Amino acid sequence: MKKREDAAQDREASSLPSSPVIAAFKVFQQELDTKHDKYERLIKISRDVTIESKRTIFLLHRVTSVPNAEEILNEADAKLDGVRQKIGQIAEELRGEDLHQFHRAFTPGIQEYVEAASFLHYIRHRSLISLEEINARLVFIGTEKGDIRVSADAPPEGAQVLTFQVTPSDYLLGVADLTGELMRMCISSVGNGDIDTPFQLSQFLRQIHDGFSYIGNTGPYEISKKLHTLRQSLGKVEDACYTLRVRGSEIPKHMLADVFSSRTTLMDPEEGVV
Amino acid sequence: MKKREDAAQDREASSLPSSPVIAAFKVFQQELDTKHDKYERLIKISRDVTIESKRTIFLLHRVTSVPNAEEILNEADAKLDGVRQKIGQIAEELRGEDLHQFHRAFTPGIQEYVEAASFLHYIRHRSLISLEEINARLVFIGTEKGDIRVSADAPPEGAQVLTFQVTPSDYLLGVADLTGELMRMCISSVGNGDIDTPFQLSQFLRQIHDGFSYIGNTGPYEISKKLHTLRQSLGKVEDACYTLRVRGSEIPKHMLADVFSSRTTLMDPEEGVV
Amino acid sequence: MSVTEMFSYIQGFLSADQDVREDIRKVVQTLEQMAREILTVLQSVHQPSGFKEIPSKCAKARELFSTVRTQIAELKTKFPVEQYYRFHEHWRFVLQRLTFLAAFVVYLESESLVTREEVAQILGIEVVREKGFHLDVEDYLAGVLIMASELSRLAVNSVTAGDYNRPLRISNFINELDSGFRLLNLKNDPLRKRYDGLKYDVKKIEEVVYDLSIRGLAKESESGGDK
Amino acid sequence: MSVTEMFSYIQGFLSADQDVREDIRKVVQTLEQMAREILTVLQSVHQPSGFKEIPSKCAKARELFSTVRTQIAELKTKFPVEQYYRFHEHWRFVLQRLTFLAAFVVYLESESLVTREEVAQILGIEVVREKGFHLDVEDYLAGVLIMASELSRLAVNSVTAGDYNRPLRISNFINELDSGFRLLNLKNDPLRKRYDGLKYDVKKIEEVVYDLSIRGLAKESESGGDK
Amino acid sequence: MSVTEMFSYIQGFLSADQDVREDIRKVVQTLEQMAREILTVLQSVHQPSGFKEIPSKCAKARELFSTVRTQIAELKTKFPVEQYYRFHEHWRFVLQRLTFLAAFVVYLESESLVTREEVAQILGIEVVREKGFHLDVEDYLAGVLIMASELSRLAVNSVTAGDYNRPLRISNFINELDSGFRLLNLKNDPLRKRYDGLKYDVKKIEEVVYDLSIRGLAKESESGGDK
Amino acid sequence: MSVTEMFSYIQGFLSADQDVREDIRKVVQTLEQMAREILTVLQSVHQPSGFKEIPSKCAKARELFSTVRTQIAELKTKFPVEQYYRFHEHWRFVLQRLTFLAAFVVYLESESLVTREEVAQILGIEVVREKGFHLDVEDYLAGVLIMASELSRLAVNSVTAGDYNRPLRISNFINELDSGFRLLNLKNDPLRKRYDGLKYDVKKIEEVVYDLSIRGLAKESESGGDK
Amino acid sequence: MSVTEMFSYIQGFLSADQDVREDIRKVVQTLEQMAREILTVLQSVHQPSGFKEIPSKCAKARELFSTVRTQIAELKTKFPVEQYYRFHEHWRFVLQRLTFLAAFVVYLESESLVTREEVAQILGIEVVREKGFHLDVEDYLAGVLIMASELSRLAVNSVTAGDYNRPLRISNFINELDSGFRLLNLKNDPLRKRYDGLKYDVKKIEEVVYDLSIRGLAKESESGGDK
Amino acid sequence: MSVTEMFSYIQGFLSADQDVREDIRKVVQTLEQMAREILTVLQSVHQPSGFKEIPSKCAKARELFSTVRTQIAELKTKFPVEQYYRFHEHWRFVLQRLTFLAAFVVYLESESLVTREEVAQILGIEVVREKGFHLDVEDYLAGVLIMASELSRLAVNSVTAGDYNRPLRISNFINELDSGFRLLNLKNDPLRKRYDGLKYDVKKIEEVVYDLSIRGLAKESESGGDK
Numbered sequence A, B: 001m002k003k004r005e006d007a008a009q010d011r012e013a014s015s016l017p018s019s020p021v022i023a024a025f026k027v028f029q030q031e032l033d034t035k036h037d038k039y040e041r042l043i044k045i046s047r048d049v050t051i052e053s054k055r056t057i058f059l060l061h062r063v064t065s066v067p068n069a070e071e072i073l074n075e076a077d078a079k080l081d082g083v084r085q086k087i088g089q090i091a092e093e094l095r096g097e098d099l100h101q102f103h104r105a106f107t108p109g110i111q112e113y114v115e116a117a118s119f120l121h122y123i124r125h126r127s128l129i130s131l132e133e134i135n136a137r138l139v140f141i142g143t144e145k146g147d148i149r150v151s152a153d154a155p156p157e158g159a160q161v162l163t164f165q166v167t168p169s170d171y172l173l174g175v176a177d178l179t180g181e182l183m184r185m186c187i188s189s190v191g192n193g194d195i196d197t198p199f200q201l202s203q204f205l206r207q208i209h210d211g212f213s214y215i216g217n218t219g220p221y222e223i224s225k226k227l228h229t230l231r232q233s234l235g236k237v238e239d240a241c242y243t244l245r246v247r248g249s250e251i252p253k254h255m256l257a258d259v260f261s262s263r264t265t266l267m268d269p270e271e272g273v274v
Numbered sequence C, D, E, F, G, H: 001m002s003v004t005e006m007f008s009y010i011q012g013f014l015s016a017d018q019d020v021r022e023d024i025r026k027v028v029q030t031l032e033q034m035a036r037e038i039l040t041v042l043q044s045v046h047q048p049s050g051f052k053e054i055p056s057k058c059a060k061a062r063e064l065f066s067t068v069r070t071q072i073a074e075l076k077t078k079f080p081v082e083q084y085y086r087f088h089e090h091w092r093f094v095l096q097r098l099t100f101l102a103a104f105v106v107y108l109e110s111e112s113l114v115t116r117e118e119v120a121q122i123l124g125i126e127v128v129r130e131k132g133f134h135l136d137v138e139d140y141l142a143g144v145l146i147m148a149s150e151l152s153r154l155a156v157n158s159v160t161a162g163d164y165n166r167p168l169r170i171s172n173f174i175n176e177l178d179s180g181f182r183l184l185n186l187k188n189d190p191l192r193k194r195y196d197g198l199k200y201d202v203k204k205i206e207e208v209v210y211d212l213s214i215r216g217l218a219k220e221s222e223s224g225g226d227k
């Protein structure tokens, strides 16, 4: 900086705040930092959502080994309420923003939430939760204190309603992961001597598998990787049903009746042949 | 669960809290969750450390284009004080723990801090900050309110002193990244008509390069990847010096004197030949 | 059946999405063609003979920008405006190119930095997201950085064309830009990488100025350089 | 010169670190050899003839564990105790194997789950980190899971050897273990993967019990199964 | 100007090529959609209830293949027939899928291996390259291998559905296929890799047959299994 | 010019090396073809009808091995014997396959483990490196492990074919093999990975024996099984 | 047996294909050797002394091209002409190299851009696919771009050799080429990537011209440079 | 027991092999350390002040090479000489580094290309395999290419240090080397990849020479540069 001091001074002069270029860039700095900060906050919330959703899934796996299933389901619901609270914070951050601008920050968390919520739903209702049902529970009411509350019923008069929309892609990716949990549940069921659940699960998993086959490569890019795992899970569940069936063939005549009565209700009539 | 209910009940009975196995596993659950939570908190602090360190580095790059360098250095120091505060939180989390157990959670942040701190140090002192110097500033004093304060001078009587030790590997990885910033600084300097800094930097970078060559593959695994970038940076700096030199060779006789006088003080005597 | 229905429903979303993307891709291709044409017009300023034609070339480019505006208007109709960032990657690249071209025209005309507002106006889009299809600040900055690189080339070719004045003005301009960029905290993203390139542009121009000044060519032109 | 000095200083750290690792590796190799020997002793329980020799085999294994303790004592001298996790990866695998072996011996002796305390005692180490070289809870759990898999094999081979009683006891034991593991919140780590394997062990044993029960083999043995 | 003219002329070539590829892509996309629909129809054979519907499902699939033929006829019009290999990559994947589906339908109908001629006929294409748009032998083989893997799944699900006869027939069929492939001298290409997977299918089906035979389920069905 | 001369000279070396490799590749290809043919002959033992033909199939395989010996003799002429390890990778894979086939033949003939000497003799090569083209110990072990996996398949198919005796003998044999391998201190190399697969074979065979024994099928055959 | 017959028949196809590829590979190898020899001849133009030898070097290269033609004629006999694209990848690379060399010779001789027709003639092949073994337009363009990069080197070395005239002519030529390429609508393929490299060549040459002009070396040569 | 005995015997082989590798690894580690030290010594020639110290630095390096020779002598004792290629991968990398260092020293001393014989002598090894531990031709070439890249850096730093003469000599040297390599028919192996990097070194040095020559710096030194 010793040489050509005059030139250097020119530059310094030009970098005074008075310069319109510098003034403009100060605005840009503000804008970029704000965005970056928001992105970072969203990543942190998303990590929390992921962890709590995962723990809910673990909790739900306990359902096959304890007598008080309903208690666990309620506990899971309570846990997911906490997660929804967090998603409410995401919605709050996204208020007035384009969701897709920050999508990469929170998509892992949302996918994990879909996985947990759909798992709970399957255990309760033995059906696939729909995207609408997912989204219907992501309606939040901002209280005057700036707190967020998960909407229970109708929002109080004048309260600000905030919604979070899970994208079809995140929904799909969450459901793809769900199949892994269903497979685990199936194997556990066999281990617990429950022979109905595996057949139900194989039916359900096959439907999901066919659904993903139907969607094929028109879905999001990450699906293709998960599809392989999904096929493996389906294979494991089909193998489990096969084993149940094969060994069931050996039931001595005198035991057949009560085994039969317990299964015929849920299974295809053709099954009764044995 | 309809079949073999007695067996199922056996199992249920065995999973009552009274079972020693279950009791033991409840302890394990506690232990694992605690560890996992701590890990997660450390990741979050580390992300903050990374961001603030990066911003400090950007701030320091402004030093070559403004007249009031000292002001910027002080501002950077203040920013790094904030970062050290965060590292204090890490130290707090690690109190009584084995640092290496959670190392992977905070190593990115610490490396970035080393990068920022050593960059500031280089700009001020034109030398490489030592590991001791880094660690000397990571001594914290816990106040009674549970707050953490970066130690300035002697800790008050009875205060709890907490230290954070940057590992030699993290130090090395941070210094490896520093070279990228030094290269940027070099190119900027040429662009700003400063012809002393590039030669100084090339000398310094070459020393660091030789240092890394000397360490070779005995260092941490990640080094090898950074080494390639380091070589490229050195090449860019050497090219810049080459250009300055080649252009300098054309200086007309009547301009030689004042150019010469400004450079001779810092450069090798042999340089004067032209 | 429920699961099947659900997947059909999702498939509906996905198909619609693909259609939108296909539509966008087509318009973007036309925009890329336009950008190449404008570039061809402006490239001539690097030719020794091209210097005096700058005004006419800029006018020509301005004309072509009106077609660009039409195309962008077309583009806007292809997707819901609030989903800008969903499809951002499709037009990001071409928008940066167009910003560069707009910035280059404005520089050639007035030797000043185009504002985000001006670019938006030239392209017929908005500055703030809330108002509609807009120019992202990162894309604006990327476009400006492409121009910086073009200016370092221009500085070199100006000397070839015998104009020793222009490089000094470019130098001042680029230095101011550099000061501006130093204020930003960039992530390790493409913009950061591009900004690292700016340092080389600054360096290159500095070298040109140096070459002129040691030959005494800068001084004389500097006096005549106040326009 | 300062930079050079700094790098020499760091190189000192690195060299020391490598030496420590080299030392650790050697002891760990011996431990692996020991673990293989104990396994060979215990493998015989899968043989039809091996069932009655269980007590003597367990005694033999217990003897070998005393050599293990000596080796682990040696290992402890190789590095500062507070840096356990710095070198953890080196002995993690073998420690899990040894835990499995200890748990298997204890199961064979008393059909109960070894506690972390017992494993620590058998291996001559601590339970809590603060007290010294310890057994990480994840490593303890991993060892227990390896044993579960060995027990499912044992259930199968018990039937082959004509012991229809043991599979039912194994089944109860494994079910209790499974209930325990369900309480844990595991990350997507190796332990989780191993735990997923437990479901298959439980399933396999359930199938054995089923095979016995439909043949009326379980009932009779169940009555005699209270030990 | 000469260079400009030449490049304009070349642009003609490039545009034509890109248009052809764009056209091909569109038809291929429709074909992929068709393949997915046929697959969905045939997947139902894995359902317990689906076994008796095999004939109707095959008929349904055959119908859909007529649309496939129309699409492929369309595809043929998109490029000069001698340039098959120039664009091969575009339809290679879907052609293998369609071959698999054709082979699966034929197997379900007649439990025999579809010939290349039959596939060609079902898809409305040629066997020999000289005659027109044809089925490459590697693509035919790849399709057959995909079917082998589907058959191992079918063997498992047949048992679940109470059909103990089918797995034995599948086993014989797959063994024959395996012998056939062993005659081939495959390079280290994707086909070779796919073929390596066949041995897992063989093993899987052998285990199913084993399970049936040890329970005396195979015998009875074997008597009724002579078709 | 000196540098040119030197490089011409070096080119001589490189060409010679490439020629050698090309020659080796060709012979190895023929060997692979031979290995596939022997495998096809031996595969028939998995067929229900194939069990009684074992002696004739083994005789057939022995004949084919004489061609293998001729080919290997050819291979030996292609390179200087001391450079075995320079080109090892070229024939490593096929040598392991051939070892597997030799081991399988020997097992089928005498239900004993082939020794390295026997394999060497069957292939017409040496055991010790010093004597000439030899069978590396790692390659011998790899071949033995491939056979173990084939035997687990054979155990399954024996039951299907109604031979309830063989699985028990295979089980004993595999257990012995497993004990043998447990004596080895394997590095983390491909051989170690292959060995890890052995435990699945052991488990599979144990389950077959279990299936036989719970159904009382093992007992009867056991009485006749003392050989 | 039918399946066996079919697979034997298929093996015929596969062997034939592999033989063709082997034959092609050999000729291509010779062509690569030829290309390297021509390159060695032409490289000498970068030497200070090489400038005046350009005509003789070009003549020498032309001679070598006659051998290339013989080899390509040989290549054509190795496969049916309509299957050009099936084996395209085998010769694509060398054809681009040869195009580059042809283009370089033509440039050195006449400072003009070789046409596709000329390259085809030099290599003894066709321009249009219908007529036989031809030069794909993408390969022609790739070859031209390789030459552009060689010309930027030539510009640098011309100055070193004291020829201040040639860089200006190269600059004009490359600019024209750049304008030509800007007319093309390239996909995101290897060609596009190569074209992106052209702008570095343009810039490099502009800087050479700049260096000449700032030193007043360009002017004097410009007067003499009108050819 | 026979199998056990056999495996114990085999364990002997495996242990011996592992011991040899362990021994080799240790010596190689020391060699790598030596290589790094020599490199550190030679790196100083890039410093402005380092140019006049070249002779003393080379002498220092030569001294260190005597330790290298001792280490290599040690290495030779670790394994039978005919098994060079069995363990080649262990020392391949360090041997290339040492070749580079030897070549660099020789170049700095005499500005000539080290021959394979000279390298062999400096390292205390053989040139031909038959005579003992030797330097493979590929490894020699790899070492030479590493040096080429170091020389392009040296050319740049020479200018910075005010030595305008050296780059011209380096340029001639590298050009000769390039011609040499063009005579070789390299496979698609790591060496080929490394050789592809040589052209960047050539270009870089040409640009340095250009920079000097356009400023008239090359001329004056050229006159003095005849050595």
Ligand SMILES: [Mn+2]
Pocket (backbone or CB within 6 Å): A057, A115, A177, A178, A180, A181
């Ligand atoms: Mn999951």
Ligand SMILES: [Mn+2]
Pocket (backbone or CB within 6 Å): B057, B115, B177, B178, B180, B181
């Ligand atoms: Mn950085």
